[in-house]
Amino acid sequence: MSDTQPYAKFSYDAHARTCAPDDFLGQTRRTVQGVAIPEAQIHMILDAIRDGLQLRSDDVLLELACGNGALSVQLFDACRGYLGTDISEYLVSVAKQHFERLPDYRFEMLGGVECVHHEPQPERFTRALCYAGFQYFADSDAKDILMTLHERFTYLERIFIGNLPDRARAADFYTSREASAEELSDPNTALGIWRTREAFAQLARDAGWQADFSVMPQGFHAAHYRYDAVLTRRG
Numbered sequence: 001m002s003d004t005q006p007y008a009k010f011s012y013d014a015h016a017r018t019c020a021p022d023d024f025l026g027q028t029r030r031t032v033q034g035v036a037i038p039e040a041q042i043h044m045i046l047d048a049i050r051d052g053l054q055l056r057s058d059d060v061l062l063e064l065a066c067g068n069g070a071l072s073v074q075l076f077d078a079c080r081g082y083l084g085t086d087i088s089e090y091l092v093s094v095a096k097q098h099f100e101r102l103p104d105y106r107f108e109m110l111g112g113v114e115c116v117h118h119e120p121q122p123e124r125f126t127r128a129l130c131y132a133g134f135q136y137f138a139d140s141d142a143k144d145i146l147m148t149l150h151e152r153f154t155y156l157e158r159i160f161i162g163n164l165p166d167r168a169r170a171a172d173f174y175t176s177r178e179a180s181a182e183e184l185s186d187p188n189t190a191l192g193i194w195r196t197r198e199a200f201a202q203l204a205r206d207a208g209w210q211a212d213f214s215v216m217p218q219g220f221h222a223a224h225y226r227y228d229a230v231l232t233r234r235g
């Protein structure tokens with residue numbers, strides 16, 4: 001018999017359908033104890049993404065796990081083209097309705113693995129982004145995605161992967177209970193897989209990428225248990 005405590009599973013698609021159609025922050029759980037995080041925190045996220053991606057006006061950006069596109073739209077003016085993909089039918093429908101600018105800035109319902117394998121023109125992308133989403137990829141999918149981005153997306157120079165829960169700092173988040181190893185390794189929870197920087201760097205290295213890490217400024221609500229990573233091609 002296992003003595004691990006049961007824990008809750010989570011679906012963004014199901015959660016988002018319970019929110020108001022225009023509650024963009026609530027739909028992607030950009031909330032602390034149920035209250036939407038202040039605008040200044042959104043600016044901090046966008047600053048981190050911009051710093052990490054270093055977008056140039058002729059870049060074409062691929063985003064995995066883009067959610068409802070509320071953050072993505074803020075990047076459109078800084079690049080020539082954009083494709084945002086997400087596994088949630090509902091969140092992609094919100095993105096299409098509110099933020100899509102055809103033909104160059106598009107959203108599509110696709111899981112991360114499906115997206116990287118089936119993109120018909122991978123060589124058009126020069127930048128990639130996965131914000132608050134990579135932790136929902138199981139290890140085998142995470143490896144597959146990073147390897148496929150390296151092999152098929154030959155002009156991809158830089159990937160920003162943000163808001164990752166740090167396994168080494170899980171106790172700074174779970175202060176009133178201890179989360180089991182099983183929970184911290186389960187992609188189907190509200191917070192996804194908690195990985196140490198070393199584990200993440202190894203995943204990236206095995207796929208041909210060098211990972212450089214940063215943390216958000218101290219005033220950011222999740223700075224104490226999350227980190228960001230920029231991936232560039234090794235050697």
Ligand SMILES: C[S@@+](CC[C@H](N)C(=O)[O-])C[C@H]1O[C@@H](n2cnc3c(N)ncnc32)[C@H](O)[C@@H]1O
Nearest residue numbers: 012065066067086087088111112131132133136
């Ligand atoms: C916290 S939300 C982040 C959304 C968006 N990147 C943002 O920061 O606003 C996590 C997203 O990951 C998506 N997701 C989870 N598993 C996925 C998968 N296997 N492939 C693609 N997207 C996935 C969810 O549908 C959800 O939109």
